[in-house]
Amino acid sequence: MKKRFLGALLSTAIVVTSLAGCGSAAPANEAPVQTATIENEETPKAAAPDSSSDGKLVVGFAQIGQESGWRDAETMSIQNYAKEHADEVELKFADAQQKQENQIKAIKSFIEQDVDVIGLAPVVETGWDQVFAEAQDAGIPIILLDRTADVDESLYATFIGSDFIEEGKLAAQNMAELIGKKGKIVELEGTVGASAATDRKTGFDEEIAANYPDIEIVASQTGDFTRAQGKEVMESFLKSNPDIVGVYAHNDDMALGAIEAIKEAGLKPGEDIVTVSVDGVKGIFEAMVAGEANCTVECNPLLGPLFFETAAKLKKGESVEKWVKSVDGVFTQDVAKDAIDGRAY
Numbered sequence: 001m002k003k004r005f006l007g008a009l010l011s012t013a014i015v016v017t018s019l020a021g022c023g024s025a026a027p028a029n030e031a032p033v034q035t036a037t038i039e040n041e042e043t044p045k046a047a048a049p050d051s052s053s054d055g056k057l058v059v060g061f062a063q064i065g066q067e068s069g070w071r072d073a074e075t076m077s078i079q080n081y082a083k084e085h086a087d088e089v090e091l092k093f094a095d096a097q098q099k100q101e102n103q104i105k106a107i108k109s110f111i112e113q114d115v116d117v118i119g120l121a122p123v124v125e126t127g128w129d130q131v132f133a134e135a136q137d138a139g140i141p142i143i144l145l146d147r148t149a150d151v152d153e154s155l156y157a158t159f160i161g162s163d164f165i166e167e168g169k170l171a172a173q174n175m176a177e178l179i180g181k182k183g184k185i186v187e188l189e190g191t192v193g194a195s196a197a198t199d200r201k202t203g204f205d206e207e208i209a210a211n212y213p214d215i216e217i218v219a220s221q222t223g224d225f226t227r228a229q230g231k232e233v234m235e236s237f238l239k240s241n242p243d244i245v246g247v248y249a250h251n252d253d254m255a256l257g258a259i260e261a262i263k264e265a266g267l268k269p270g271e272d273i274v275t276v277s278v279d280g281v282k283g284i285f286e287a288m289v290a291g292e293a294n295c296t297v298e299c300n301p302l303l304g305p306l307f308f309e310t311a312a313k314l315k316k317g318e319s320v321e322k323w324v325k326s327v328d329g330v331f332t333q334d335v336a337k338d339a340i341d342g343r344a345y
């Protein structure tokens with residue numbers, strides 16, 4: 001019998017809602033997906049319901065938040081899989097609102113609820129050792145989804161996701177082609193301390209330094225993976241660097257913000273200043289079709305099925321690979337029109 005969640009033991013407010021019966025588009029026969037918003041409050045608003053898992057695979061997932069279209073697509077992929085397989089799977093989902101402390105609280109609550117497997121997209125790389133050790137002591141395997149954590153490999157079961165360094169390298173090669181291998185460019189970085197930002201920067205900067213001596217990265221600053229901050233940082237880049245020919249953004253949302261800033265500065269994005277970004281969301285395809293963006297390096301967010309299949313293997317005690325690598329493509333303006341209708345996110 002599973003341990004029940006003792007909400008009062010946690011200094012965390014956990015708001016649990018059921019998607020089924022809340023006016024969502026979910027079919028009536030779908031079992032609920034529990035959604036928890038972790039907040040920084042002293043008194044819990046509500047404890048998780050005393051639900052029985054009936055032999056189902058019970059998974060807790062601590063999501064980062066909702067910073068980008070890519071993140072929303074990943075969340076939908078996870079939640080949709082849980083709804084479609086409600087007879088086999090029970091998902092406890094926490095939205096940490098971009099805060100590591102909230103992800104740690106969510107993991108602790110999943111341990112308290114004695115889930116079978118914990119999934120985590122770590123907002124930053126460091127600071128996980130203690131809570132991962134607690135999960136290990138409780139016999140609960142951890143799956144890292146889409147981002148890595150800087151911990152000993154023995155503390156997690158597997159990482160499912162893309163090679164961010166390779167994404168950065170591909171972005172650099174495509175940037176070089178677009179600008180004739182010379183000129184000044186700027187870089188919009190993702191969340192400080194996130195593996196997706198650190199590695200995309202490493203891959204890009206090293207590739208430029210090694211192979212393109214006439215390309216200069218004149219400014220590089222975080223836009224926190226959001227469209228709003230991408231726009232804001234690009235505005236200041238444009239003021240201090242009027243002669244740039246390209247912008248590399250660690251995600252498409254920041255590139256879309258940068259495109260707005262370029263237009264407002266009276267320049268033509270895609271022509272006066274080219275863009276290369278990462279993710280492959282629909283919005284960047286629309287911008288490429290409109291001639292305002294130039295290239296996106298794909299990073300697959302549709303990880304829900306693989307995540308649950310891997311969790312099921314772990315529950316059965318089967319071995320899994322330490323890194324289940326996503327296979328991603330590169331899309332440029334010339335293929336965007338043909339590819340856009342096939343995009344799933």
Ligand code: AHR
Pocket residue numbers: 067068069070071146147196225250251252253278279299
């Ligand atoms: O970890 C993947 C990155 O996180 C995506 O590129 C970005 O859009 C998201 O916020």
